[in-house]
Amino acid sequence: MKITIGHMFKIKRGNVTLQYPVERWPRPERHIGFSEDSYNVIRSRLTVDMDDCIGCLKCERACPVDCIKIVTEKVEKGKDIPEANHRGITSHGTQKRLLVTRFDIDMTECCYCNLCTYPCPEECIFMVGGPNSSKREIDYEFSEYDRGDMVYRFAKVPPYVLQEYVDTEDDQKEEVT
């Protein structure tokens, strides 16, 4: 009985809950006393830097739940296509050969295992925040009202650009889009 009454009077020191809307995680001084920067890896929202994506499909193959869908088209090596936001060279210096016309990640299927981030040669797919805070701030509040909004479409290629690069025999790919 002494224990519970002792806890009652020491509540200011002992409180372990966060008042959510006002106090949000990550809080620098949370019991263990480390900040988000010392994280090895973080599991939050997946995001893709399309400037760096070379369309190698390694992340699609690594995903255990098949939530990533990528469709690519061949283009000239190293050429910029500004209408499609396609830079010919990644930030690591690789020249791109493929235009990614469809890069969908279904966040409702994603199991947040992080297996897709390891094989990427250009480090363009990553989870925001933590060690990647320099690229993107942390974001774990990404709920939507509509289930369709949870499918993140990263490749934004306008249809008129698509027409130039898609071969006519690959017409069935357009239905997929």
Added chain:
Amino acid sequence: MGVVIEQELGTVHGDEMILNIGPQHPSTHGVLRLKVHTDGEIVTKITPYIGYLHRCFEKHCENLTYEQATPYTDRCDYIGSMNNNFGYAVAVEQLMETKVPEKVEYMRVIVAEMNRIASHLLALGTFGLDVGAFTPFLYCFRDRERILDLFEMLCGARLLYNYIWIGGVSHDFPVGWVEKTYEFLDYFEPKINEYNDLLTYNKIFIERSADVGVIPVDVAISYGVTGPNLRGSGVRWDLRKDDPYGIYDRFEFDIPIGTGAMGSVGDCWDRYYVRVRELEECIKIIRQALDALPRDGDVHAALPKKIRPKAGHVYSRTESPRGDLGYYIASDGSDTPTRIKMRSPAFTALSCLNEISRGWMISDVIAILGSLDIVLGEIDR
């Protein structure tokens, strides 16, 4: 006792009531349905119905590569997922006949034991909740939160880690993690005394759990009960000592067994107390491992480029917080397994529920279920 009516179907007792402790219930540790035949308040027969959480884990694994199956193994016993990953990795490495570096072995032991502490804390807390003590549940969770915070710093996830990979671990310990773990162990050791004061030696708790739900040794062995449930019945069997995998043979620790201190050997109090004592043993192991941890070394050294084991099959078992976790993997030389079967310890623990709860009251059934520490994710896979 009521009128006994002889029919072709057998004897039907006139007073018997069939009660359904349904899938939605505050204390069934998951979605479990128990059909309880009672005579007044005394239980005569229990039939568990499982399958509400079946997610076809084993069927999925036939279409996945070996490293893709690791997040799936996490989700079977979601409370002790490091141990699941560990068991799976040990099985595949046995099939591939690779050895992992020393540092990786120590890291695996550290995280597996910390996860064992977290799992036992949850077991203790929910057992207290089932018998009506609301506060120790929250204290156990508060301490579990600290372990989960440490894991978050390590691999980003709090519950389903995907950390122990085949051939190594996914990340090295971050700077300062070892010191934080030492701090946590120093903070946690006196808390065990708090739990003992509040719950273990509480007279009401002892009355509720002593002598209740005794599992005799022969029943336990014939049903295949393992882990703390078996140790509570007095059998000194722990895979970490009797069939060591990894580097467990380098550590010094005791195996606590139930001695019937507050009642008979093998009652609920014994199983509960074995878990409390195991917390102390885990702390010992973690301290020894942290002291002996090699500070430098590449944890990704033995990660295979392509996991393509030779054709064959292997059955390997490890000690998860619930008992003997076994993985049977059959491979045909390609990069996806032909068959993965997981032998879940909680399944056998649940199967002996009928035998041990005959003659007890309904409140005792809840207490017995709590002391068996089942996780439906593991039972249903």
Added chain:
Amino acid sequence: MVDYFLGTFSGITWLAASPNLSFVLAVTLAGLPIFLFMALNALIAVYAERKISAFMQDRLGPMGQGVGLHAGKWGVLQTAADAVKLITKEDIIPATADKKLFIIAPFILFTASFTAFAAFPFNEYLVAADFNIGLFYILAMGSVGVIGIILAGYSSNNKWSLYGAMRSAAQIVSYEIPAGLSVLSVVMLSGSLAFREIVAAQTGTTLAILPNWFILDNPFTFIAFWIFFVAGVAEVNRTPFDLPEAESELVAGWMTEYSGMRWSFFFLAEYANMFIVAGLASLLFLGGWLSPIPGYLEGNLWGIFWFISKVSFLIFVMMWFRWTFPRLRTDQLMRLCWKFFLPASFVTIIGVGFWDLFVR
């Protein structure tokens, strides 16, 4: 208060002409503040319970932050929000339930607690209905509540509710006996069943500085206080005796099928019962409206203050019990009552009798 109102009404000629009407009016006017007090007590007790339980469990409980956000600073409006929600909730009656009994059950329970409140004195002069057998009346009205519980469990047509109701009925009826017997020692010492005289017998001091409360009078009355308090906790169905409404076993026991306003009646009745038990304990053993420092801080308003603070302290102790101990199983509960409390209460009666005869 009823007498007071009747007295004033006799001065009003047109009211004094019809004694029935004046009686009904007097009773209604006296009952209204009691009802309001009961509701207020439930509101505050619920808020206190949530906060106390939270603090004991290292968390904060209902909190409201910032401007215009939900529950007010420190969460004080939380109970008001709960009350509004309960009133506006849909009224669900299970199709297979016995409708008449289902509807009557909360009212019986509530009425029993409410009428017991009527005999509580807050002060030497402030009491709704001044009985000279006040103690007996309150114990009797407390027993009427059992009917409400049994009806609730039976009419829900749900095996779980039936279990809970049966357990609860057995528990309440059994624990009334030690409660009543331990109170007898107080009655012996003060020689009357009326509250005014019982508290009056506790004025003054023993050993010059300690107040002359019955709990300190006698080692036997000390034991009697604890027996009464624990038996009272069992009567209210609170942990460690809360098997009838055990959350982890029977969902909510005999209250399972009730929702909305009906459930809030049960809830109100539970907190009112807590107040009754704590109030009885403080009146009989802790000196009621007398100040702990005899001679100082006495007076009408101080009396109310002391009474309410003693009752609140005892309610706090009940909540402290709830969040510390696991619960007893039904047969252990019964065994505790019949094999332990009952002989102990007999011992206290005999002991107090002997003490009074020989030691005094």
